[in-house]
Every structure is written in structure tokens, then in C-alpha cells.
Amino acid sequence: MTTVTRAYAVSDSRRVPRTLHPVAWWVWALGLAVAVNRTTNPLLLLLVLAVVGFVVANRRTEAPWARAFKYYLALAVVVIGLRVVFRSVFGSGVALGDHIMFRLPSIATPSWYSGVRLGGPVSLEATLSAAADGLRLGTLICCIGAANALANPKRALRVLPGALYELGVAVVVSISVAPQLVESVQRVARARRLRAGRSKGLRALRSVAIPVLEDALERSLLLAAAMDSRGYGRAGPATRASRRITAALMVTGMLGLCAGAYGLLDGTAPRYLGLPAILAGAALCCAGLVLGGRRVTRSHYRPDPWRAPEWIVAGCGITTAVLLYASTRLSAADLNPTFSPLHFPALPIVPTIAILFAAVAGFAAPPPRHPHRPDSREYTSRRPEVADGTLEPDPARAPVPA
């Protein structure tokens, strides 16, 4: 193991740190999520968690959003716990030969409500299957969490098509406003003590809410003025006619999508309202986006490149998903094992390899750049001290041979 990490570390130190294209991480994570959806085998799910954990630990930055992964893990644990508790309380009956762990006091429900049972015996089999189910959902959450930890959410929004740019900006601004709002609430709450006003009731709420809201409104006006004077929302060369056509395309497209969804869901609706309407609506919307994007005159500063590592990372995710889908027919029983009768789940070969393959992303992606350590100079100057406590002679200061 040590040799592996060392070899890997050496290869890492030679590579130029850069951030991977956010879409590559999202494709990778969604691929894993799709794979997770196919199985309830706890061994496979734990393997996915291990892979996700490894990649996140290896390739995340020190940015605040990257530190959020542990909260997703905590959420996953809560999900598993909830699933088990619900299954125990709303027990769905015990089959013959189940192992009963304990009995909860059972509450009789009225006859017209007999479908639901409260309490009663809790079997090991039911608990295990609930835990596996919860584990699947929890792993899914962790996959999404990994994407959020690995890719800067703001950069991810930048890949939106030009016509949706405004939407992306709105999201980015609201993300950055949230911490300001928290800071402003803290400040006002602290200031309230200076006036010794009432500490409870509607008036207290008001004395915090009014200054905070006024502050927020003032800030948003300032931000809007700043954005306006920096060129946000320039009309560009678009003519009024082209803007109208875009709007018309988008509105009719949306109508088509709505009608299509209705037609598909409602069995009594006429046939032509289903799939055809959805397709037509989607086509119109796409046309609107393309036309709207054409009027956008904006450029991207340092767009994230899409190179070999991006292909590999995204490919890993897709391969895992495809392999798991393909193996569904081969080893259906191993992918979704039952716990009754009680037995240890088997580890099917193909899905295991597929999931392990996703871990390649952890090596294939370039190491991330540290925002506070812009270049590698600090790494190299520190390394000798860390290694053996002695400093290498500084070539710059070495005496010049006469």
C-alpha cells in the first residue's frame, strides 16, 4: 500500500494542478447514481461509497463547498436510520421462519384502517432489507454530494446555454446573498441587546426582521446598480423582431410540453396530445434557446478546457452505469438480494469491477489547485523541511564559483 501511494504521489507531483471541467464530475457522479439505482446489494453499495469517498478525498479542494461532503454523509446515515425506524414501527408483517428480534407494543387500528399496522414484532429480515433500501438512497445522496464537493457549483452553472445565462446569474447571486443575510441577522440580533428591547414576541421579531430586510433590500439595489453599470444584460445586436420570435417560440414550446405531459399522464386524453405534443414542445423550446443564445454577446474568461482527463472521468461514470445496466439480466438475484431466508449477499463479479472502474477517476483527474497556494513554489520550498528537517542549499544564494 505504501509503495502504491508513494508511486501515485510522485506521479501526482509531476502533473500540473488544475480544476477539472465541472460537467465531467457531474457526469461521473450521475453515472454512479444511475448504477446505484440498479442494486440493493449492501456490499455493492458500500463499495460505491468507498469509491466516492476515495475520489472526493483525493481530488477535492479546500473551498467551502468541498468541505460539505461530510454533511451529505451525515444525511445518508439519517436516511438509513429513518428507513429502519419506519419499517419497524409500521411493520408489514412477519413471514413464517423470520427471526424476531424484539416486539414493539402494538396498537390496534380501527377495522376501516386495517391496512396499516402499528408496532408488533420486528424481524431481523425486515430490518436488514430496510437498511439496504435506506443504504441505496443514502448512497445516491452521497453521489450527488460528491459532485457538489468536487465541482465548484458556480462554475458548473456557467455551462448553461447562453439563453439561460440570466437564470444562472440569479442562482449565483442568491447563493452569495445567503451568507450575507446570516451575517446581517447576527449583527442586528447582537445590536438589539444595546437597546434592551423586549426579547420575545412579535415586537422582538420585528426589531430583527425590519433592519435585516432593509439591509438586504439596500444591498440588492446596490448590486443591481453595480451589475447594470458593468454591462450586465446588454442587448447586443438583437433586433426587436428576433427577441419577439424567441419569446413566442419559448411560450408555445412550454405550452406543448405542458399539454404533452398531461396527455401522457391522463389515459383518457386523445393520443396526439401525448408523445407528439411533448416532442414538438421540446423542439420549439430548443429552437428558442438556440435563437436566444444567438443574440447573447458574452465571452467566457478562462473557460474550463475539455481534455483527456475529462473524457476519462466522464467515461468512468458512464461505463459503470452501462455495465450495471447490462449485468441486470445476468445476475439479477445478486444485484437485488432478498434477506429471507437469511443469508450473506454474494458479490457479483461484473458489477464489482464496474464500480471499481469508477475509482479510476481519482487518478485520472488532475490534482486540484489550492486557492491560497497559487503556484508550486511553496510546496517545493517546504518539502525538504518536511522530509528530514534539513534545508537543501538554495541555488539562488549559493556562492558563485569563481
Next chain:
Amino acid sequence: MIDFDRVTITYSDAPAPVLRDVNLHIDEGELCLVVGRTGAGKSTLLGAVNGLVPHFTGGTLEGRVTVERRDTASFPPRELADVVGVVGQDPLAGFVTDTVEEELAYGMEQLAVPAPVMRKRVEETLDLLGLADLRYRALHELSGGQQQRVAIGAVLTPHPRVLVLDEPTSALDPTAAEEVLAAITRLVHDLGVTVLLAEHRLERVVQYADRVIHLAGDGTVTDGAPASMFATSTVAPPVVELGRLAGWSPLPLSVRDARRVAAPLRESIARAQPVVARARASAAAPLLRARNVIVRYGDVVAVRGIDLDLGADEVTALMGRNGSGKSSLLWAMQGSGKRQSGLVQVDGKDPKNLSARAARALVGLVPQTPADLLYLETVAAELEQADVESHGARSVPAREILDRLASGIPDDVHPRDLSEGQRLALVLALQLRAAPPVVLLDEPTRGLDYNAKRSLIRIVHELAAEGRAVVISTHDVEFVAAAADRVVVLADGDIVADGPTADVVVASPAYAPQVSKILAPSRFLTVEQVVIALDRAAS
């Protein structure tokens, strides 16, 4: 470059226009200083340059404003973004992205500057403003001066021909302000950018100005060369006041120019001793006694074991860089803020262990953003609420206190509509209603013009004369020279200097007021002291 052709701007519901019949012509590469009292229309004039007024603020604009032959009537601010760059007072409020580099590129992205050009301009701007080491840093963790430089850089990258700055240094400490102003003057000289600059603390910028635009307050605007404009303007920095007093002509605008003509003045007052700003009773036992106060937020130690005694009838100025622990110390002494350890005693009691109401009766604090304390619709309602809150305190009603601090604030006005100075007076009145013996003011001079500062000095001296201990944290050296008896300088949570104003302030060039720089080695700090000395010499 910029032309105002018979411009009159009236806001809706305003009885009179803010600007009336303004004719202005500003040439390429000029640094124009916009001066005038608070509310005279400085921000309106600056906003009109890129069309924020009236496109964004509302109101009506008669006449015509053109920038590079583009009429702001038909070009909204976003269409002028390639010509005019605007920087506001609070840089954080205007940031759209979250790292330095992205913020510098944002404006260019909107203008569809090609990627290679963007890359090059970002690098140039990083070097121009000395931001290269900060390129990947998050904006909110930068210091105030760095943030303001990033804000300037961010509007510079699209290469605008005009830069509009609305009080860019009002939130900065003296050193950071110098840093920003140095950057601005460099832009004028190196790039030939036309700059329009509004600034309250004129002493920092007059010397750099090519032209002064003076707003009289009644809507009229006059402009001319700095030396001739300042001979009569309603606001003036100390160097100009001293020049007017001594009758120097042409009026010197920098310390250097003033020193060169000040030899006779120095001679005539060489033997005079500067009178202390105000006579004080001899110090009795301290009103507030702080011992080994430590404030920390997580790993950051804001205040490192400070000892401080505040005496009755004493005005103490608390100075130091942004982030040196001034606010933390004030809040810790009031008892509402964090305090990890240490002791604070007022009247034998520690305000931290008392109820909010009792703490308030011992130490009153006016926070940096006074509006945080205001939540009712009218001034009268706020004052009544203060009377209820401080029921039983030995003090006159809040309305009387307010009238003494600042007369003529009507009852039915919304507190948000008051000027900075009036709002400060209102919050101070609310806090004084509890009759605290110790009064702390956290950066009250922010956004105040010379007249408002003068009345604040009067208020502070009156409070001290009533036997109170007053502490003011501020960056404004001229204010400190006129208002404070004692100066405490903090750095990184420690006290680095503590003593009478004259001793501390003269010791370092960054903190020395202009008058002392001009008249050194005599230890005069304010123009008033010089006036008194001259009077005595004459009689």
C-alpha cells in the same frame, strides 16, 4: 469627453431639483474632484454620468448628458459600460463573483471581449494595482483596501475612458486609503483615464485634483481650478483653511506647498503654546476599568489581553487598521459582545453579568451601522420606544436629548430618510436616554461631511463635560486632532500607543493631521489652535 448641457435633475416627490441648470465640460484625462456637503447632490451628479440617474434611480432629467458623444437618454448604464466605470462606497456590495480573478474578468465577459485579450488585460490589471498575489483569493476575505482596489480593477479591465468614484475611501483606514488614492492617481498619469471623484475627507485628495466641481447645495454647480475654487467653497480641508487664515495666495493644496510658504506663520507662533482643545477637570478614579480583556473568534484572536482605564470627562479616540480589534474591544466593554476572559468594571459592576437594560445604563454603544437599532416607522415612535425602554432612568425624555444633539429633526420622518449625521444623532439620543456614564461610538465619522463632523465634535465635548467617559473609534485623523483628549492605537489586538492626542498623533506621519505637518516642530494640531495663538499674539 463628458458634457452636461443645461441639466436639471428632479426626483419624484422632491420639492426642488437636486441639480439645476448644470453646464459642465470635462476634458480627457482630467482628475475632477466633486465637493459639497452631504445631500448637495454629489452622488446624483456622478450617477448621471453613466445614466444610473435617472434610468435606475427614477426622477426626471432635463437637458442632455453626453459621454463620448453618447447621450445617456438613449444609452442606459449597461450600454455605457465600455466607456464609464463606476466604483461605489462599499466594494463588497458591488461584487458579482467570488474570486479576485473572476471579478476582474466579469465586466469584460459582459462586453464579449475575446478570451485571449481578457487574459492579457487581467494580468495587466493585477500588476497595475498590485493584486497579483491575491488573484485566487476569495473577495470577502480581503482587507478593505484590497477590496476597493479589486473593485477599481474590475471596472478598469474593459478599458473605460471615464472612471467615476463615489467616496471610494470612506470605509478605509488612513494607510489603505492612501493605497487606493495612489492607485487612482497612477491611473490618471499612466493611462490618461478621466476620473470623477467624490470624497468627504478632502485633505487626502485635493493635491491631486486638476479641477474642482463644487456643489453649493441649492442645485447650482460651479467648477474651476482647485486653488481658486477652494478660496470660497463651503467645504475645505485643514490645509486650505490654514491658507485662508494666513492669507496665502495662491492657496496651497498640499502639505509640501503649504510648508514652503508657511515659514512666516511658523515664526510668528513659534513661541506660543498650543492651547488644549478644552479645559478638563483633573482625573478622578476611572469610570471604566478593563483588565486583560481577550476576545477571540475561533482561531482568530481579535483582542489580546488589553488593559484600559477610562476617566470621567475624557474623550478617547481608538485608532488602528481595519481589523485591528477596535470594534471587538468596544463591544466587549459594553458587555454585549464576545469576551473570552478578562474583567470590565463600571461602577463596581461588570456589564456582561447584568441584564441588557442594566448594562445599557452603565455603558452606551452606538454601533458601526446605527440603522441596526432602528425598526419603527417614524422618529417620534423610536423616541417614544426609547422612553419606554429606559423607564426609570434619571434623564430627560429622548426628544429633548435629540433636540440638544441635532435640532430640527421632524417627528414624522422615517429614520431611513435621515442623513447619516441625523441618524447618528437619533441613535445616540436613544442610547443616552438610559443615562450611561460611559459612551462608546464605533466609527461615527463614516460618511459625515465637515459640518456634520464639527457638530459631532461639539456633541462629544458636551457629553464629556457632563462627566462622561467617551470613546470614539475612527480612522479620521483630523477629527481625532480636534475632538480627542487621548488617543489609543491598536494593532493586531494589542495597544501600541496610548497617550495625550498631541503626543501620539504627531509621532507617526500616517496619523499626523495636516496642520501639525505644516507647522512642525510647533505642536499645533488644528486650525482653531492656530487662530487662538494668533489672537493672543496680536493682543
